[in-house]
Amino acid sequence: MCINCGCAGTGAASALHVHEHAHDHDHAPRAVRVEEDLLAKNDRLAAGNRTRFTRAGLFVLNLVSSPGSGKTTLLERTLRDLGPQLRFAVLEGDQQTSFDADRIAATGVPVRQINTGAGCHLDAHMVAHGVEAFDLPATDILMIENVGNLVCPAGFDLGEDHKVALLSVTEGEDKPLKYPQMFEAASLMIINKLDLLPYLDFDVERCKDFARRVNPRIAILELSCRSGAGLAAWYDWLAAGLAQKRAARE
Amino acid sequence: MHELSLTQSLVAIAEDHARRAGATVIRSITVEVGELSGAVPEALEFAFDVCSKGTLAEGAALILRRVPGHGRCGLCAAEAECGELTAVCPACGALAFELDAGRELRVMELEID
Numbered sequence: 001m002c003i004n005c006g007c008a009g010t011g012a013a014s015a016l017h018v019h020e021h022a023h024d025h026d027h028a029p030r031a032v033r034v035e036e037d038l039l040a041k042n043d044r045l046a047a048g049n050r051t052r053f054t055r056a057g058l059f060v061l062n063l064v065s066s067p068g069s070g071k072t073t074l075l076e077r078t079l080r081d082l083g084p085q086l087r088f089a090v091l092e093g094d095q096q097t098s099f100d101a102d103r104i105a106a107t108g109v110p111v112r113q114i115n116t117g118a119g120c121h122l123d124a125h126m127v128a129h130g131v132e133a134f135d136l137p138a139t140d141i142l143m144i145e146n147v148g149n150l151v152c153p154a155g156f157d158l159g160e161d162h163k164v165a166l167l168s169v170t171e172g173e174d175k176p177l178k179y180p181q182m183f184e185a186a187s188l189m190i191i192n193k194l195d196l197l198p199y200l201d202f203d204v205e206r207c208k209d210f211a212r213r214v215n216p217r218i219a220i221l222e223l224s225c226r227s228g229a230g231l232a233a234w235y236d237w238l239a240a241g242l243a244q245k246r247a248a249r250e
Numbered sequence: 251m252h253e254l255s256l257t258q259s260l261v262a263i264a265e266d267h268a269r270r271a272g273a274t275v276i277r278s279i280t281v282e283v284g285e286l287s288g289a290v291p292e293a294l295e296f297a298f299d300v301c302s303k304g305t306l307a308e309g310a311a312l313i314l315r316r317v318p319g320h321g322r323c324g325l326c327a328a329e330a331e332c333g334e335l336t337a338v339c340p341a342c343g344a345l346a347f348e349l350d351a352g353r354e355l356r357v358m359e360l361e362i363d
């Protein structure tokens with residue numbers, strides 16, 4: 001029994017005392033059930049984003065890949081080619097610099113840079129604030145370029161309709177198996193830099209097979225931002241996704 | 251390292267529940283960590299020491315309960331434990347294996363004073 005407060009005793013008195021004194025004896029700590037997911041808060045904020053985006057009739061993509069797979073280049077091409085027909089807005093996630101936002105701004109599309117500092121991924125809270133400057137109802141497609149990282153962004157829902165995972169042929173075809181989380185979370189895998197295939201021994205079919213082993217439902221497109229090969233299919237995929245989103249809203 | 255932001259959430263959830271229960275200190279935090287969750291237990295432990303400083307959770311024991319991966323085949327109905335993220339059924343080879351455990355990242359309970 002504790003000399004200071006008598007807390008080893010049972011009954012009401014023991015429940016009421018305050019532990020201001022240091023004690024070196026064990027007395028039974030109370031157990032509290034929690035059962036809350038670590039990502040619960042992010043998921044709640046993401047659900048809020050999703051509702052907001054859906055109300056605005058917005059089709060939203062979360063572009064993920066290793067650093068340098070070609071996310072910004074794909075966006076630049078897409079904005080230049082489709083800019084006249086569709087209204088885009090872009091969120092750029094990077095740890096530092098506004099290089100990517102500057103490249104997007106040069107296409108004339110509204111863009112916001114989010115710098116995550118030490119953070120290795122965007123989260124739903126950053127996106128909620130990131131879109132504040134955009135006129136969402138006057139936008140058709142919101143593109144969110146995540147921090148270049150094939151691991152960490154996989155678990156963080158931003159409120160997007162789809163994650164789109166880019167993989168460039170210089171990275172090797174084994175990446176979907178080595179980083180399964182990302183390819184499992186993605187609706188679409190884009191194999192980029194097809195123009196470099198002649199210089200490499202990247203096996204496209206094996207790469208697709210690996211991706212389907214972790215995600216049998218994943219859609220796959222092959223293209224080159226450099227040559228333009230395969231871009232038409234990507235534009236079709238975008239148009240179909242936007243149409244579907246709008247149809248679901250009606 | 252996304253374990254850092256996961257651990258920040260972990261401490262925030264624990265503090266929130268502890269405060270509501272009137273705790274002055276958290277003795278232990280039990281967390282389920284699925285084998286296929288993508289989170290590295292050692293990284294969570296390392297981040298916990300940093301993130302818990304100055305909170306109710308400072309000095310608490312972090313108890314990480316590993317949950318093995320497990321799934322069931324939608325085609326042949328085989329059930330199996332599974333150490334990697336995959337849709338390939340270990341029994342029949344079909345791309346129909348549905349994981350039903352191993353993704354957990356959840357604060358289960360606290361011990362408080």
Ligand SMILES: Nc1nc2c(ncn2[C@@H]2O[C@H](COP(=O)(O)OP(=O)(O)OP(=O)(O)O)[C@@H](O)[C@H]2O)c(=O)[nH]1
Nearest residue numbers: 066067068069070071072073148192193224225226
């Ligand atoms: N040959 C070739 N190069 C490409 C292609 N697409 C992109 N690149 C080049 O790849 C490099 C990286 O491209 P970025 O678009 O900056 O890649 P990113 O994914 O945005 O990179 P981070 O934002 O740093 O993660 C640049 O030098 C691009 O010109 C392609 O289809 N073929």
Ligand SMILES: [Mg+2]
Nearest residue numbers: 071072100145
């Ligand atoms: Mg970029």
Ligand SMILES: [Zn+2]
Nearest residue numbers: 323326339342
């Ligand atoms: Zn089977």
